[in-house]
Amino acid sequence: xxxxxxxxxxxxxxxxxxxxxxxxxxxxxxxxxxxxxxxxxxxxxxxxxxxxxxxxxxxxxxxxxxxxxxxxxxxxxxxxxxxxxxxxxxxxxxxxxxxxxxxxxxxxxxxxxxxxxxxxxxxxxxxxxxxxxxxxxxxxxxxxxxxxxxxxxxxxxxxxxxxxxxxxxxxxxxxxxxxx
Numbered sequence: 001x002x003x004x005x006x007x008x009x010x011x012x013x014x015x016x017x018x019x020x021x022x023x024x025x026x027x028x029x030x031x032x033x034x035x036x037x038x039x040x041x042x043x044x045x046x047x048x049x050x051x052x053x054x055x056x057x058x059x060x061x062x063x064x065x066x067x068x069x070x071x072x073x074x075x076x077x078x079x080x081x082x083x084x085x086x087x088x089x090x091x092x093x094x095x096x097x098x099x100x101x102x103x104x105x106x107x108x109x110x111x112x113x114x115x116x117x118x119x120x121x122x123x124x125x126x127x128x129x130x131x132x133x134x135x136x137x138x139x140x141x142x143x144x145x146x147x148x149x150x151x152x153x154x155x156x157x158x159x160x161x162x163x164x165x166x167x168x169x170x171x172x173x174x175x176x177x178x179x180x
Contacts, residue, residue, distance in 0.1 A: 007033045008124065011054045013045040013071065014038070014089070015063050022115055023058065030117035032124065042066040046076040054084055055131075056124055059106070061090035061097055069097075072104040083135065085127035089115070107131065 014020045020038055027034055037052065039045040042065050045057070059068040068088050071077055088101035091112045098109035107127035110119060149161050157165075173180045 007035060008056055008128070009035050009037070009052070009054045010124075011037050011039060011045060011048055011052075011057045013040075013042065013057060013063065013068070014060045015040045016060070019060070019089075019091075019112055022112075023120070026115055026117045026120050030121045032121055040064070042071045042074070045071065046074065049076060049080050055128060056085045056087065058087050058089055061088060061092065061101075068106075069100055069104055072101070072106065083131055085124070085131045087123050087127055 012020060012023060014023065024036065027036065037048055037054070039048055040063075042063050045059075048054075059071060061068045063071075066074075068090075072086065086101075086106040087108045087110060088098070088106045089110050089112055090097055093111065101109050107130045108123045110123055149158060150156065151158050169180050
């Protein structure tokens with residue numbers, strides 16, 4: 001796996017100071033070039049998202065004002081979530097939390113008892129690569145749509161688009177019993 005060579009801005013959403021220190025120590029011994037910002041509540045995390053750009057969020061499952069899943073579903077997070085890798089952290093031994101986190105948009109899940117430099121580094125690099133692949137896929141889809149619907153020489157809509165619009169007009173005219 002290709003390692004990230006640029007500085008990674010990481011938001012750590014963790015209310016337990018001991019767990020945050022454990023994460024900080026693990027980062028110090030990792031090979032990542034990183035910058036950590038710490039929020040101890042969902043509300044503070046949302047405020048940081050409004051004013052800063054992050055590539056990765058390490059998100060505790062249980063927080064004082066909400067769960068990590070609530071954060072993933074929040075309008076504020078969904079509004080800025082385009083390119084942020086999320087890794088859910090929890091002290092609970094419940095695989096259903098991991099499944100729900102992934103279903104709700106997290107790229108990975110790490111039990112707190114497994115936190116070490118190697119696992120953080122692997123998980124962050126894998127999550128960032130998944131985000132990058134998603135970005136590339138979106139761009140490829142846009143290019144395919146452009147190739148399918150527009151003439152490459154003129155940039156004008158092609159015959160397929162013309163026929164589709166014509167069929168729409170015919171259906172609308174039939175429904176409204178009018179001509180066009």
